[in-house]
Amino acid sequence: MTTSHEIRPGAYYDSVVLMQLQRALAGLPDVMDAGVVMGTAANLELLAQNNLLPKHIQAAPEDLVIVVQAATDEAAEAALGQVDELLSRRRSVAASEFRPKSLQSAAEMLPEADWVLISVPGRYAAGVAREALELGKHVFLYSDNVSLDDEVELKARADELDLLMMGPDCGTAIVGGIGFGFANRVRRGRIGLVGASGTGLQYVTSRIHQMGEGISQALGTGSRDLNGSVAGAMASRGLDLLANDPETEVIVLVSKPPDAAVTARLLQRAWVAGKPIVVSFIGYPPPARQLGNLHFARSLIEAAETAVGLVGAEVAELGVPELRAGARYLRGLFSGGTLAAEALAGFQTVVGPVYSNISEPRLRDPLISKEHSLLDLGEDVFTVGRLHPMIDNDLRIRRLRQEVADPEVGLILLDIVLGEGAHPDPASELAPAIAEARAEHNVEVVVILVGTDEDPQGLEEQRQQLEQAGAVVFAETSAAVAHAISAFAGSERKTAEADFLSRPVAAINVGLESFYDSLREQGAKAVHVDWKPPAGGDERLQAILQKMKS
Amino acid sequence: MDIDASNQTAVERMMAARPMLTGLAPAREVIPGMEDNLVLHAGPPIEWERMSGPLRGAVVGALLFEGLAKDEKSAAGMAEAGEVNFAPCHHHNAVGPMAGVISASMEVYILENSTHGNRAYSNLNEGYGKVLRYGAYSEEVLDKLRWMNGSLGPLLREALELSDGLDIRALLAEALHMGDEGHNRNKAGSLLYLKLLSPLIAKVARDEAVEAEVLQFLGDNALSVLNPVMAACKAMADAAHGVEGSTMVTAMARNGTDFGMRVSGLGDDWFTAPAEIPEGLYFPGFTSEDANPDIGDSTITETAGIGGFAMAAAPAIVAFVSGTPQDALNATLEMYEITVAEHEHFTIPPLDFRGTPTGIDIRKVVELGITPRINTGIAHKEPGVGQVGAGLVRPPKEIFEQALVAYAERYEL
Numbered sequence: 001m002t003t004s005h006e007i008r009p010g011a012y013y014d015s016v017v018l019m020q021l022q023r024a025l026a027g028l029p030d031v032m033d034a035g036v037v038m039g040t041a042a043n044l045e046l047l048a049q050n051n052l053l054p055k056h057i058q059a060a061p062e063d064l065v066i067v068v069q070a071a072t073d074e075a076a077e078a079a080l081g082q083v084d085e086l087l088s089r090r091r092s093v094a095a096s097e098f099r100p101k102s103l104q105s106a107a108e109m110l111p112e113a114d115w116v117l118i119s120v121p122g123r124y125a126a127g128v129a130r131e132a133l134e135l136g137k138h139v140f141l142y143s144d145n146v147s148l149d150d151e152v153e154l155k156a157r158a159d160e161l162d163l164l165m166m167g168p169d170c171g172t173a174i175v176g177g178i179g180f181g182f183a184n185r186v187r188r189g190r191i192g193l194v195g196a197s198g199t200g201l202q203y204v205t206s207r208i209h210q211m212g213e214g215i216s217q218a219l220g221t222g223s224r225d226l227n228g229s230v231a232g233a234m235a236s237r238g239l240d241l242l243a244n245d246p247e248t249e250v251i252v253l254v255s256k257p258p259d260a261a262v263t264a265r266l267l268q269r270a271w272v273a274g275k276p277i278v279v280s281f282i283g284y285p286p287p288a289r290q291l292g293n294l295h296f297a298r299s300l301i302e303a304a305e306t307a308v309g310l311v312g313a314e315v316a317e318l319g320v321p322e323l324r325a326g327a328r329y330l331r332g333l334f335s336g337g338t339l340a341a342e343a344l345a346g347f348q349t350v351v352g353p354v355y356s357n358i359s360e361p362r363l364r365d366p367l368i369s370k371e372h373s374l375l376d377l378g379e380d381v382f383t384v385g386r387l388h389p390m391i392d393n394d395l396r397i398r399r400l401r402q403e404v405a406d407p408e409v410g411l412i413l414l415d416i417v418l419g420e421g422a423h424p425d426p427a428s429e430l431a432p433a434i435a436e437a438r439a440e441h442n443v444e445v446v447v448i449l450v451g452t453d454e455d456p457q458g459l460e461e462q463r464q465q466l467e468q469a470g471a472v473v474f475a476e477t478s479a480a481v482a483h484a485i486s487a488f489a490g491s492e493r494k495t496a497e498a499d500f501l502s503r504p505v506a507a508i509n510v511g512l513e514s515f516y517d518s519l520r521e522q523g524a525k526a527v528h529v530d531w532k533p534p535a536g537g538d539e540r541l542q543a544i545l546q547k548m549k550s
Numbered sequence: 551m552d553i554d555a556s557n558q559t560a561v562e563r564m565m566a567a568r569p570m571l572t573g574l575a576p577a578r579e580v581i582p583g584m585e586d587n588l589v590l591h592a593g594p595p596i597e598w599e600r601m602s603g604p605l606r607g608a609v610v611g612a613l614l615f616e617g618l619a620k621d622e623k624s625a626a627g628m629a630e631a632g633e634v635n636f637a638p639c640h641h642h643n644a645v646g647p648m649a650g651v652i653s654a655s656m657e658v659y660i661l662e663n664s665t666h667g668n669r670a671y672s673n674l675n676e677g678y679g680k681v682l683r684y685g686a687y688s689e690e691v692l693d694k695l696r697w698m699n700g701s702l703g704p705l706l707r708e709a710l711e712l713s714d715g716l717d718i719r720a721l722l723a724e725a726l727h728m729g730d731e732g733h734n735r736n737k738a739g740s741l742l743y744l745k746l747l748s749p750l751i752a753k754v755a756r757d758e759a760v761e762a763e764v765l766q767f768l769g770d771n772a773l774s775v776l777n778p779v780m781a782a783c784k785a786m787a788d789a790a791h792g793v794e795g796s797t798m799v800t801a802m803a804r805n806g807t808d809f810g811m812r813v814s815g816l817g818d819d820w821f822t823a824p825a826e827i828p829e830g831l832y833f834p835g836f837t838s839e840d841a842n843p844d845i846g847d848s849t850i851t852e853t854a855g856i857g858g859f860a861m862a863a864a865p866a867i868v869a870f871v872s873g874t875p876q877d878a879l880n881a882t883l884e885m886y887e888i889t890v891a892e893h894e895h896f897t898i899p900p901l902d903f904r905g906t907p908t909g910i911d912i913r914k915v916v917e918l919g920i921t922p923r924i925n926t927g928i929a930h931k932e933p934g935v936g937q938v939g940a941g942l943v944r945p946p947k948e949i950f951e952q953a954l955v956a957y958a959e960r961y962e963l
Contacts, residue, residue, distance in 0.1 A: 016869040019831040019939075035834030042679040050835025067834075097876075098883040101918045105887045534917045535951075544954055545917050547963040548553055548797070 001032065003069045004076035005054045006083070011064040012038070017087070018064075024086045025068055030075035039063040099530040103128065106508045106527045107135050113527065114138055114500045117180055117519075118167075119511030120531055125168060126150035128510055128531070133157050133165065138500070140180045141167030141222065142511070148229055151222070155233040162497060164241070165234055170220035171198030174205065178505040178524045181220075181515060189214020191307050192248035194238035196221045196255040200282065200300060204252055207304035213311055216247040217501055226258030232266045239266065240496040243273035247502060250310045251277045252303055257284035264352040270294060271350055271489045276310040278303050287345035292318055292482040294350070321472070321487040324442040327410025330354075330484055331403040332374030333396050335389040339415045339448060339477055340376040346481035347372070351488045357381070369403060372488075374413070390422045393429040400433050404441040411444040411487050412437065413480065414471075418451030418462060425457055427465035438470035444487060445471040448480045551961060553913070556795035560814045561890040561909035564790035564800075564854065569661045569670065569782035570715030574707040576699075578654040581642050581671050585654065587618065590639045592650025592847040593805025594820040598629040598636065602806035602842050607685025607933020608649030609634070614687055615695050616653050622687070640801055640812075644671040645784045645847035647776060648683035648929055649806070656695075657703030661781040662715065666789045672781035674698050677771040678937070683846075685933030701760050702767065709750035716746050718782035721775070722856060723895050726906070731864035733848055733857030734925040734940055736776050743775040744768045780847060783854035790814055790909070797957060798890055799910040802853050802922065802945060806845035806929070811949045813912060816960060821953045823946035828928050830941010831869060842931040844943045849924050855893045855908030858923035858942065859885045863898045863906075867925075867940075875900075881923050882907060888914040888922065912957070915950040 013021075018036045025034035035052040037043035039059030047053040052067045059065050066083055070076035100106045107113060116132035118125055122145025129146075132139050133154065141154075146168035158165035166173055166180075173180040177188045184202055186209035195201040198220060205215050219241070221234040235253070242248045251273060258266065258281060270277045271292060278295045279286075280303035286296030293315050297303035330347065332354075334340035341358055348354045355373045357366040363373060366381055375382075377389045377396055389396050396414070403409050416426050423429075437443045447466050451459045463473050474480035506525035509516040516528040535541035578584045589612050591605055601609070610625040613634065619625035628634050639645050639652060646652055650673075658671045676694060680686040710716070721742050722730075728738030748765060755761035768774045791800040796814035803810050810820040825843035832838070851857035861868075862882035865875045879900060885907035886892070892905030910922055921944040928939040957963070 016831065016867055019833070020869055022834055023831065033835065037834060045679070047834060052834055098880045100883070100887060101920055102887050102914070105883070108886070109883075532919055536919050538951075541916055541951060541954060544958045544963060545913060547958070548913055 001069060001071060002073050002076050003052070003054055003067060004073070004080055005057065005065065005067040006080050007039070007057070007059050008064040008066070009060070010062050012062065013064060013087075021083065021086055025066075025079050025083070028075070028079045028082065030071040031068055031079050032071065033069040034079070035065070035067040037065050039065045099528060101530050101532065103131050103135065103508065103510060103529060106529045107137070110506055110508060110525060110527045112525070113506040113508045114503060115140060115175070115180070115505065115507035117142065117507055117509045117511070117515050119143055119515060121533075122146050122168070124533055126154060127534075129154050129165070130157070133161055133163055136161065136163070137508070138164040139166060140173055140220070141165070141170055142181050142515070143167070144169040148224065151224060152229055155230060159233060159237065164219065164237060166220045167222040169224065170222045172201050172218065173220045174215055174218040176217070176501060176503065176505045178519065178522050180507075183218070184209070187214035188216065190216055190247065190249040190311050191252060192216040192242040192245060192250070193218040193252045193254060194221065194235050194242060195219070195253070196223055196225045196235060196258075197282070198223075200254040200280070203300050204254055204280070204304045204307075207301060208308060211304065211308045213308045216245060217242060226255050226262050226266070228259045228262065232258065232262045235266055236269045237496070239269045239273060240494045241498045241501065243275060243493055244496045244498040245501050246498075249275060249312070250307050251275055252280065252307045253277060254280045254300070254303065255282070257281050261352070264348075264350060267294060267350045268489045269494070271485065272493045274315065274493055276313060276315055278307045278310070287349040288342070288478040288481070291346050291350065291478055292485065318482060318486045321411065321444045321483065323410030323444060323487055326407050327443075328408050330372045330374070330411045330413060330488065331369055331409050332413040333399055333403070334374065334376050334415045335378055335396070335417060336415060337376045337378060339450070340374060342477050343413060343448070343481050344374045346478060347374070347484055350485045369406070375399070390417055393423060393426055397429065397433045400437060404437040404443045409443060411446060411484055413446045413448070413484055415448040415450065416462065416466070418449070418455040418457040418459060420456065422457070427462045431465045431469035431471075434466065434471050435469040446480050446484055447471045447473045448477050449473050449475060551795045553795055553797055556793050556815060557798045557890045557909065557911060560790040560793040560796040560798045560800075563666065563793070564786050564909060565891070565894045566665050567663045567786040567789040568665045569663050569718050569785040571659060571710065571718055571778050571782070572662045572715040573660045573710045574657050574703050575660060576654070577652050577656050577658045577671070580660055581644055581652070581658065583642055585635065586616070587633065588635045588637060588654065589613070590637055590642055590644055590646070590650070590652040591805060592646055592648065592845060593638060593803045594808050594810025594822050595638055596636070596805045596807055600807050602845065603931050603933045604685030604842050604845060604929045605649045605651070605806045607687055608651040608682050609636075610933070611682045611685075611687030611691060612651045612653040615692050616655055638803070638805070639847055640803055642671075643669060643784070643788065645780045645803075645850050646673050646683070647675070647780065647848045648846040648927065649685055650847045651682060655699065657699050657707075659778050659781050661718065661778065661785045663785040663789055664715075668785060668788050670781040670784035670788060672777040672784070674703060675771060675773050675777045677767065677773070680934065680936060684929050684936040686936060687934065702764055705751060705755060705760065705764050706747070708754040709747055712750050712753060716743075718778055719786075719895055721746070722779060722782070723897070726856070726860055726863045726896055727899055729864055729866050731857055731860040731867070731925060732779055733851040734927065735864045735867050736774075736779065737772040739779065740768070740772050740774040743778070776848070780850050783850040783856070786854045787850060792817075795961065797912045799853055799912060802849040802924075803847045804844045804849065806842055809844060809945045809949060811945065811953065813953050813957070816953060816956055819956065821949040821956070823948045826943055826946060828926050828941045828943035830928055830939050832928070832939035833937070836930070836938035840930050840935075840938050842929040844926060845929050846926070848926065852922055852924050853910065855889070855896055855906045858925040859889070859908070860896065860898060860906045861923065861925065862901050865900070884920060885923060887918055888920050912950045912953050915947070916954050919947070921945050921947050921950070
């Protein structure tokens with residue numbers, strides 16, 4: 001074993017640099033130990049204690065003393081020869097960015113973040129989402145296995161705070177051109193989507209892109225959003241936002257078939273959006289091709305094509321019938337079952353349940369109407385011992401008087417079918433009854449007039465008589481139904497602050513790191529939270545922490 | 551119980567405290583409850599049998615210094631026989647670095663919190679090499695202590711009498727802008743301290759040789775200001791102690807065997823667990839094999855929002871936390887995650903003058919699994935060898951969990 005040393009006069013280095021140099025020297029081949037110090041008395045004594053002080057050494061406090069103890073002279077000299085290189089070696093360690101462990105810190109690091117993406121294990125997801133909402137952030141919750149109760153509570157809280165709560169189990173979204181979670185690369189454009197189906201959204205957005213149009217926003221809601229207890233909370237909010245988003249011209253609503261009450265609630269919001277809405281409820285029979293601004297698609301591809309076709313199209317403003325004070329219900333008095341069924345389906349889809357004698361919910365007694373009611377007066381129960389209402393107007397007129405006497409009734413919907421075999425001049429009998437209903441009860445009367453210009457009754461004359469009596473006359477069921485819906489679906493569009501949708505995306509990611517990488521690759525500002533289960537997963541401590549929060 | 555509000559009260563008290571260095575006196579004259587056969591030590595309570603090497607050595611040194619024992623053997627005998635009482639410095643409003651041993655005759659700094667009126671005390675820093683705080687007790691060590699008590703202390707006391715007290719909080723704030731973090735690096739602070747004292751010393755010194763000696767001693771020791779700084783931090787932390795419902799830490803201290811912690815809303819209980827061996831860089835000839843478990847009251851600096859918490863202010867010593875200036879920033883950023891507030895007076899230039907992370911919240915520590923970062927010197931496990939390195943240590947996380955459970959019991963959650 002041999003000891004070599006070197007003294008560099010007047011060479012000051014910080015002690016930390018010296019300690020690192022010493023460690024590097026000691027790590028070289030065949031080097032047993034090394035000492036690198038400034039030559040103060042205390043330091044030299046330290047070297048002596050460790051048998052590292054060469055004899056007859058002369059060093060001043062400002063001198064750098066380097067001592068190497070090695071197996072061979074060559075190894076010692078080689079080590080001393082590397083001192084300069086070791087001293088000047090720049091550490092190539094890339095400065096690693098700070099990774100916060102809490103949402104709170106991440107929010108402080110990126111205060112402009114509007115969004116929090118959450119993909120932690122389900123049992124922790126609701127807690128993280130709650131924290132994000134309380135920090136005033138919109139949430140994209142990818143995690144599944146979140147309880148229905150938690151979902152309802154989170155969405156209610158989001159509503160109170162005017163925030164989006166996408167998910168749980170929300171796989172995809174596109175906001176301001178940035179894809180969250182799973183999303184295709186699509187150009188920005190004028191079509192906005194709201195969907196409870198991740199793959200459905202991906203399919204429609206991809207097709208729209210391939211057809212040359214683009215996407216303004218695609219908002220996921222989570223797969224259970226349109227179920228009864230969640231009641232489309234997020235889909236409604238998404239619709240309101242897109243209705244208020246200046247970048248969105250056409251809206252597509254995609255879902256598996258929702259609960260009927262949820263459908264009505266959602267479509268009423270869609271009704272007042274003031275923009276064309278393509279409704280694609282997979283597996284749900286469309287009640288019409290179009291009702292007002294609602295366009296019903298039977299398939300995803302049809303939804304994409306319809307949406308692309310509607311870009312740039314004008315939305316016809318529907319007149320909103322004014323109902324008498326206290327009026328809340330429609331009564332439909334039809335002479336034929338099929339028109340009755342079609343009208344019922346359309347009205348019921350948007351406004352809500354309609355009682356009838358043709359489908360559920362049924363009137364217990366068809367002679368007495370209830371709430372919204374629609375009757376096929378050609379049914380046996382009404383025609384026993386009398387002529388069919390297409391020939392004999394008496395029954396319909398009596399029932400009309402009965403209905404308008406109910407102060408809760410605001411609108412009467414009738415069909416009048418002309419042609420061979422029918423009453424020779426139905427308007428001559430119905431118009432006076434309509435005029436009476438209008439004059440005495442201020443009830444709105446809407447007529448679907450079916451016939452041709454060659455029919456014996458004279459289509460145009462019939463129309464004129466009816467209109468003079470105060471009826472609003474349509475040739476198409478869907479137009480008449482749309483008019484009726486307008487009377488009951490309300491007209492107030494909910495204003496929603498949608499500005500944040502057009503801001504450059506800044507997001508906090510909690511969970512899957514690939515979502516963070518993807519945000520960064522798309523050019524969004526993002527901070528990744530190095531998330532771990534609270535209290536290392538210790539349930540007793542978690543329970544205490546939870547109690548301390550409330 | 552609004553825990554956040556309680557913590558806010560506690561941290562505001564800590565930041566509003568203004569510790570002034572007002573003077574010096576022998577421990578027996580000023581430290582409450584000080585007695586001739588009482589030896590104060592760093593960390594939570596510990597009996598002689600469980601004391602580590604450096605603490606035992608320092609106790610022996612103190613007994614020799616006080617003239618209570620004539621040699622090492624009799625000193626150890628007294629300690630074993632229970633003829634000496636031991637108590638944590640913290641139980642007597644005091645703190646001391648490493649072994650933290652204070653005996654009745656020793657001159658101590660008096661820090662007075664001018665906002666809330668409480669006082670804190672610390673011994674005088676001995677500099678480097680063979681020193682009592684690392685457990686050395688040779689004649690040379692005792693000679694230095696005698697000089698400190700006979701020359702340094704009295705001169706400083708007279709010098710401080712000319713002043714209205716030195717504002718240590720202001721000194722620290724300035725030192726943080728000069729590359730110190732207030733625990734491992736006190737280079738700038740010690741020079742500021744020398745600058746404040748020099749004219750006062752010049753006015754009161756009667757003997758030029760002593761004056762020169764004192765100025766040289768203060769200037770050569772980059773830790774001169776560490777002890778007043780620690781006492782200042784103790785005064786700040788004590789001002790925040792005892793806030794009902796608060797989960798904020800008001801003391802962290804190690805005795806070389808156990809790491810102990812106190813929490814503002816949990817009375818005077820210590821939460822303890824075995825102290826760990828710090829990770830760091832070692833002086834020539836030493837390795838982690840030689841290291842004593844973590845020791846000293848200097849963790850009062852991190853408790854008060856400096857030290858490891860202000861690492862971002864001290865890029866010159868980044869190697870202790872593994873390397874790059876970015877790591878130093880990250881060290882401080884990490885501490886924001888577990889603290890209640892950003893300090894009103896201590897700010898960090900590279901973080902755009904953000905206040906240092908201040909007031910450790912045990913809830914956040916447990917929830918996030920982030921324990922406080924502590925910059926520390928490393929003591930040799932044998933008494934008297936001294937410092938063998940410096941680096942980073944974290945308290946055992948069990949003590950935070952214990953405290954959380956104790957909180958739940960005390961406040962019936």
